Amino acid sequence: MKLAKFISILAALIINTALASELPNSLPNNFDSLGPTVKQLTTETGRQIHYVDDGVTNAHPVVFTGGLGTSVRAIRLLDFLRTMRQDLNIRMITVERNGFGQTQFNPNLDMSDYAKDVEYVLDHLDIDHFSLFGISGGGPYTAKIASRLHKRVLSIHMAATSPLIGQADWCSPDQGTSGYSDLLAYPMQFFGFPKSSSMHQVEGFQDTAFEEAARAHNLRGQSADPAPLEHEMALYCSEGAIDTSHVKSKLFVYRGQADELLNNEPNDAWQKHYPKATLFLRNYPGEGHDVQYRHLDQILLDLSGQSSKILICKDGDQKMISPLAQQKLMPREYKLGLCQWDN
Template sequence: MRLSGLDRTSTTIGCAALALLAGLVLGGSGAVSASPPPEPKVQDSFDSLGPDVHAARLSSGRTAHYTDSGPHDGIPVLYIGGTGTSVRAVHMTDFFRTTREGLGLRMISVERNGFGDTAYDPALGKADFAQDALDVLDRLGIDKFRIVAISGGGPYAAELAARAPGRISALHLAAAAPPYGAKAAYCAMSDDALAAAVKDSIADPRKWWSYPDDSPVRSIPGFVDTAYEDGARTYNQRGQHADPAPQVHEQKLYCERPGPDLSKLTAPVYLYGGDKDTTVPPATLATWRQQLSPDQVTVRTYADSGHEVQYRHWDQILMDLAGHGDRTVVCRGAHTRVLPAEEAARLVADKRAGLGSCAWSK
């Protein structure tokens, strides 16, 4: 069939339009691109899901479960978690893991009697844990180390400080219960009565690890659920179905008096307390100070914290553990700074900076 001039022109225009459309679809600019799509990126190493739990058979015949995180040539820190925590509770501080690794801190934790993977023996006390921890450190080739103890880890830290004062280069006690002074009210309870009092809470980690809605830890992604997971591990890991016996045993150990003699400890001691803490009230800081030389103690108290002070100000604790106790972590503007203590105090007093990392205000 012959096309008129108009028909031939229309057909030519139509073909050109189709070619242009095809170019836009294929190349985005009217020309077909010869470049292949970019290669998807996949990392060359795994991200950590938290510390591995290791088992070590000790000379005592006991098996110690421990974790060891951070550079092997870093500053060794023995982390002692609060009551009702497994050896993996140190993972609850990983929200500042980048800072910890940047400071070169090596965190080691040893599990206590009856919790998590560790079998329960009612004959063991705080001194046995102290020896187990020292044996683990010996196996790792660690002589000098620092201690950070949280809440119910306080009495165990005191036991270690009395047993091996020359090996401890610094002692950090965060909302830590002291084995000195007045006993807690539950110390007058029978074991059966105390078991009945704690049974429901340890059976449901959401009760044991309950934080108020306005607690600062709720701003940490995944923190609350990580705490629940550790509670479940602590009381069910070996199929013990939340048996309250280890918890009752540990709490009764806290009632022992007198506490260990700390007079031979010459290392610096840092005390951290929250003004709102009703579990380990601020008055307990004075109880600790009575056992120590005044010139070796640094006290840090925080009006913004309750018993979670160890997490809310973990950034400052890390700085202190790394040997930068003369500096303070502050948020100024949109950036976190680590400033000389006096300068930081002026900025905070003038409301030109806030204590801690800027992460807390995001």
Template sequence: MKGCFGWLLALALSLGTALADVKVQNDFDYMGPAMQRWVDGNGKTLHYLDEGPRNGIPVVLVSGHGTSGRALALTDFLRSLRQSLGLRFIALERNGFGETAFDPSGDYASYAAEVEALLAHLGVQRFSLVAISGGGPYSAAIASRLPTRLRSVHLAAAISQNAGVAAPSPSCALSDQQIIDNYLAARYDVPSVWWDLGPNTAVNRVPGFLDEAADEGARFFYGKGSTGFDLQPLVHELKLYCSQPVADVSAVAAPVFIYHGEADTTVVPAHAAFWRSHYANVVATRLYPGEGHDVQYRHWGQILADLAYGGRRTLLCWHGQSRLVETREAGPLLKRGATLDICAWQRTGP
């Protein structure tokens, strides 16, 4: 009996010690960027996110075609780096997407005006600008409207315009209903289909990315409820790509960074060449041989580094450690076996 009591006492003491070692959280865990609402001076409700320290480096993110204002969540696989670099991301949802009401008269310029109003509301003066894919022309409108307030411009696999750059999409010659029937319906019925980047995409190495992308697609489609689902905002934006030229950015003196996959068939490399000639101060053109329309994710770490360091640091994996090295040191290290961005990209699967 004494032996049994001693054993129970020892067990209780060991459990007490183990429980004492448990660190119980005081705050809620992060569940992704939070969307906010603000009614502008015209009475329109703007849906946006403002993620990061209030005293951080402000970054206006203009995400791709068919994304909601919460698309920053697709880059949360490098949230720790984003936080370490002190970056504050601001993203305004586009016309008709997600929860935002659709205005048939909306265009690149009206979106830029809304961004300007939002920045005034948030008290942001100088900022950097990041455009992903279909966000390219919108970013140019912002740059044209607010050239002296830019810290830097970053164009990741960003589309520009049809005229003088690439052959127009076959959809440009179709009616709105034909675009819906022949182009959009089959691709947008299931969000995961729209976000299927193929079996060889680098993002397959990021655990949970495709699930997050499907959730993002669902938010984009059904942010206004199942009865609010409407393909017209997508048609409207596609028609803007077909018809509207990119804004004049000759007044922009801020440094410009371009990131593009040389094998991109969605936004062909001719768009990168256009941006290189359109902006006067392109300080880095990062072309990635053999890579397609996922460089905005595969090299997101370098984009973050460029935002924070203005091109003076290169993100590498060297001897199993992710490092931000002086850019002048990157070339020799790459020749000796270093790889671009964080080491997790070198894994063959999730």
């Protein structure tokens, strides 16, 4: 009996010693990220700018502009491919727009002021040349930045947006803002994705979108005040067509051809508004407004300079192929993007 007890104690000591010796190697060296930190700059006039700078200093800088009525932390919606972004050596910078999130609302500011804010942040970070990435309602702001800083822009990437935002069809009397404003107190409605959206494949994506909607319109205690959103939408119409006729950089456009929000856009709209740019159209038949996220993998590759190839999944393998090779494949033979979308 004593021998059995001795053996049990000895075995326990051996196991505990083994676990203790292994434990230090299993402990992390760093904390896991909860997302980028929002930083502040104060202009000469005393106004505060809120921005995010996510990436290493020597990486390729990309200025991201989120969709309608979003805060600076909308960049979190891109984090489902954060590791890919880091592996491609991309540094994401985004500047918060007037009245959302942590930024105080000033009804006297316009898109030009936002472009100046972006310039101020880039100069502060000692960034000269950069790329632009705008989605949905952030597209006009991206165009404004491109117009102002065109000599510094390496490439422009526009997803689920249109150069026609702010023109006659968008600004008719029946295109009021109340439909959006009424949803601000209900983040799950304001930033809800339809059940058919591919983004439900990304664990936690929809919940992050809900959190972003709550943050953008409540963080400072503004209690879903519609004034900033109504101001932003009014700016689209007061600004009208943004002059990008002098912009000469590469322009990549990502369009869902079943996007009901952009279904009136003619095929030549982008070339007309960017006559000196080298245009690359990436059309996605049967897809809607969520192409800005669903095809983020291709957008990141384009941003990193690998735009001559298309990312596909074929027979369970991820491949980069030429557009010509893609045309030779039947649609049923492959899917666009990472194989994870095929699961």
